[in-house]
Amino acid sequence: MGGFSFFSRLHDSSNITKLLVVFTLSSGGIISYSESQSGHGVRTLEPSLRDVKKKKVLVLGTGWAGISLLKDMDISSYDVQVVSPRNYFAFTPLLPSVTCGTVEARSIVEPVRKIIKKKSGEVQFLEAECVKIDAANKKVLCRHNDDLLQGKGEFLLDYDYLVIAVGAQVNTFNTAGVMEHCHFLKEVEDAQKIRNSVIDCFERSALPNISEEERRRNLHFVIVGGGPTGVEFAAELHDFVQEDVVKLYPKVQDLTKITVVQSGDHILNMFDERISSFAEQKFERDGIEVKTGCRVISVSDKAIDMKLKSKGEVSSVPYGMVVWSTGTVTRPVVRDFMEQIGQEDISKIFSVADKDNSGTLNVKEFQDVIEDILVRYPQVGLYLKSNHLHSVTDLLKDPQGHESKEIDIEGFKLALSHVDSQMKSLPATAQVAAQQGAYLARCFNHREDCKLNPEGPIRFGESGRHQFRPFEYKHFGQFAPLGGEQAAAELPGDWVSTGHSTQWLWYSVYASKQVSWRTRMLVVSDWTRRFIFGRDSSRI
Amino acid sequence: MGGFSFFSRLHDSSNITKLLVVFTLSSGGIISYSESQSGHGVRTLEPSLRDVKKKKVLVLGTGWAGISLLKDMDISSYDVQVVSPRNYFAFTPLLPSVTCGTVEARSIVEPVRKIIKKKSGEVQFLEAECVKIDAANKKVLCRHNDDLLQGKGEFLLDYDYLVIAVGAQVNTFNTAGVMEHCHFLKEVEDAQKIRNSVIDCFERSALPNISEEERRRNLHFVIVGGGPTGVEFAAELHDFVQEDVVKLYPKVQDLTKITVVQSGDHILNMFDERISSFAEQKFERDGIEVKTGCRVISVSDKAIDMKLKSKGEVSSVPYGMVVWSTGTVTRPVVRDFMEQIGQEDISKIFSVADKDNSGTLNVKEFQDVIEDILVRYPQVGLYLKSNHLHSVTDLLKDPQGHESKEIDIEGFKLALSHVDSQMKSLPATAQVAAQQGAYLARCFNHREDCKLNPEGPIRFGESGRHQFRPFEYKHFGQFAPLGGEQAAAELPGDWVSTGHSTQWLWYSVYASKQVSWRTRMLVVSDWTRRFIFGRDSSRI
Secondary structure (H helix, E strand, C coil): CCCCCCCCCCCCCCCCCEEEEEEECHHHCEEEEEEECCCCCCCCCCHHHCCCCCEEEEEECCCHHHHHHHHHCCHHHEEEEEEECCCEEECHHHHHHHHCCCCCHHHHEEEHHHHHHCCCCCEEEEECEEEEEECCCCEEEEECCCHHHCCCCEEEEECCEEEECCCCEECCCCCECHHHHCECCCCHHHHHHHHHHHHHHHHHHCCCCCCHHHHHHHCEEEEECCCHHHHHHHHHHHHHHHHHHHHHCCCHHHHCEEEEECCCCCCCCCCCHHHHHHHHHHHHHHCCEEECCEEEEEECCCEEEEEECCCCCEEEEECCEEEECCCEECCHHHHHHHHHHHHHHHHHHHHHHCCCCCCEEEHHHHHHHHHHHHHHCHHHHHHHHHCCCCCHHHHHCCCCCCCCCEEEHHHHHHHHHHHHHHHHHCCCCHHHHHHHHHHHHHHHHCHHHHHHCCCCCECCCCCCECCCCCCCCCCCCEEEEEECCEEEEEECCCEEEEEHHHHHHHHHHHHHCCCCHHHHHHHHHHHHHHHHHCCCCCCC | CCCCCCCCCCCCCCCCCEEEEEEECHHHCEEEEEEECCCCCCCCCCHHHCCCCCEEEEEECCCHHHHHHHHHCCHHHEEEEEEECCCEEECHHHHHHHCCCCCCHHHHEEEHHHHHHCCCCCEEEEECEEEEEECCCCEEEEECCCHHHCCCCEEEEECCEEEECCCCEECCCCCECHHHHCECCCCHHHHHHHHHHHHHHHHHHCCCCCCHHHHHHHCEEEEECCCHHHHHHHHHHHHHHHHHHHHHCCCHHHHCEEEEECCCCCCCCCCCHHHHHHHHHHHHHHCCEEECCEEEEEECCCEEEEEECCCCCEEEEECCEEEECCCEECCHHHHHHHHHHHHHHHHHHHHHHCCCCCCEEEHHHHHHHHHHHHHHCHHHHHHHHHCCCCCHHHHHCCCCCCCCCEEEHHHHHHHHHHHHHHHHHCCCCHHHHHHHHHHHHHHHHCHHHHHHCCCCCECCCCCCECCCCCCCCCCCCEEEEEECCEEEEEECCCEEEEEHHHHHHHHHHHHHCCCCHHHHHHHHHHHHHHHHHCCCCCCC
């Protein structure tokens, strides 16, 4: 479920001290915020209407990180704008439950405006998508996706601080046919589409002039990706079929088949292996086929081509519906932003450090920019710590441990990207994103205090401290619901819990984590309704 | 809200006695059923799998009439198939509540399969749309609307009895631009689309580079048609804006405008005039503009052209959203069916009666077919009774009361169509449709008994009785919710009730009329949720 992380930095358009904090975020989203003591940004939008004393914070995205930031942030000292193409926050961990109607889509969403209304200061929400970030001029181009506006849906916003919390998009690994024929499970709309598509498969298979073979094809549900999302959807679907569908659609029980395709050797391989094998055994008992070590080559409208890694042969499997959940990749707008500022900035540090313009840095020259690197890339500091390295120059050692005497820009980038790949270890979960949002909120709230009394770690090679403590992720455990009122959970301290009691723990944790009392009541009443009446199979 | 009724009759492909009952149905739907002592119908579909002893009943549609029929019918003596493009029954009187989230769409639907599962006999449900009825061969062509089936979605079904309960479609009166730019409120999907469209209007109006004028345009909601549906939607929207939206969208209160356009002189003109004026006064207090005597000429993407009947001038009114609810019209498949069998049959009766082949009937000849007419067109009997006429020949009198000596086929059709227009008076409501479905179920259940002991009225001009009593509609009253926890109701016995208590009566009646305990619980909990937390404004 490849998490995502990258080095991002601000374009240094003036010689003012800047602070940049960059995070890897749930589902590959990113939060970055930049601080500049004074801004050269041209105000494009109604400058007279804004409180010029307050710094403008522009938050892109209303997912876990964005909402967590907004909930914790002291809005009164900032002029906050929030831009998102969705005017609601969705409790994404319950999306798999929405696919089969265990929980209703409406029960897991809360309007952003309702969340920000509770804040003391004023927050402006704009329903639009960020299409372009102009880091040099500190402007963001946004678009409200509505034909009726005839071009008036585009507008520019400027900012002093930009928070990018837009999340990522699905990663198809450029597999042919995936975009056209597969379902995804990232957004509320995705879950709603899956729900209708599942019902369609059953209704289609009940039509009179369909052959037995075609019925079987229609009722073959394939899930590509054995991570928590794919596994939970498979479990939900199995429960839906066994508990509800069989009562209403005659003869489907023997024809329905669920297959989970996983490229690795085990499903849920990011969990403790006790959980992996518990899940595999449960799925085997349930009749859910798990194809491990298997890669999807292409998807056509009725069949999915796969290759078993061990044998190398390609088989074509007919399907009725495919859900693709193999992880995420950066959104183009963010990739573009990274390209704008990232490369430029690395080159800039490098060229500033390269005092003799030799095109390479010697150790002395490199040491002069170490401090800057550590401020700009907190990952580097975390990496050094976790790898018991003492200085950034250790990064540049070759595999034999010999220090390079001269470093060129490519070697420099290579070293940074090595750190990057190692820092992928933070799981791409709501939990991580929420903590990062809360961390950022704390930074905003303590900005003045921390300027006077920096609380961060001591700076390498220079006196004083960093302004903020780096982000530290606290893992409170993770659940994997497996259907049939059974769940597995990884709890802090190497604890693993499986079975019915874990499912009840899951219910109580998920109920308590709801963003509002309204959604809490709705989710709990959905669960109750499901226990009493089962899931609804109306195709709406 | 023009109800709909027509003369329909079976193509007489053999010389066997037939009975045909035709009803005008809610929303212009039709139920017709035909009985033949023995069928010549070719069985196209798996003849060996069917119980050849049982008569095949094919029910088209799962609205109020279809479901009411299925609930009451003794399935065990028939081989029943149900065909509908929607695999659920929707409690349509609550559709206006769905448009603004007072009630969730999911709370007012119940899967057809769940309803028929409770029956002792076996009922087959097929999710498909009826595209063509071949009355001559007693076959129906159905289509499951799914590209994935690549032509295999079409199939033929044959029947002994056909129940047409497909409902009607919206009537645009061929007004230009209505289909392209207006919303309707007939189906669950319509209500869901309206809900999102309302939110879109508010989100659009909150964007930064929109002029005040454009904001006003976006927030102008126009409802065309002052019948119960349009009025209830206007009331719901007003409540939604005042109770929920104003809290979340700054400054909308002054910009939002709701207009009801009605071609007649009053809104709710099918109700008692006390209700009409109560509603008009309430809307005036609420600031909902009511434009009476006003016809819509055309609708473009941003403006609606209307003509005041009194002045004759056309004004162009900018709008953000239009809901069109001016009544219904027959579906093409039903119109086609009527053409197939209707005209033919009238001509047949006429030519059988015209013994001297003169092209006209004299009174003696006409009297010979009176009995047949009364059996075939129960409306005629009802009409005669309600107009204190003694015989069908009275229909043929000219305005001065002179009896025509000779009747040609056109005059004959004219007389029948006059009856037809007079029989439109049954309101196009769920209540009527449900009663008609229940009546039909009773006919099916008593078919054998009634063959031996006919219970209908004495036949004109011949001995014996009709097999079944004609359908009689019992009006139990009708509600018009007007927003702000106020409703008006027309109750039996010229009783009119208005105000808060009526709204509570509405709540209890609508809760009690739910089709299942599940939807009852859901609807009541939706109401409760709305009282506590308000309506959700997430755009999903």
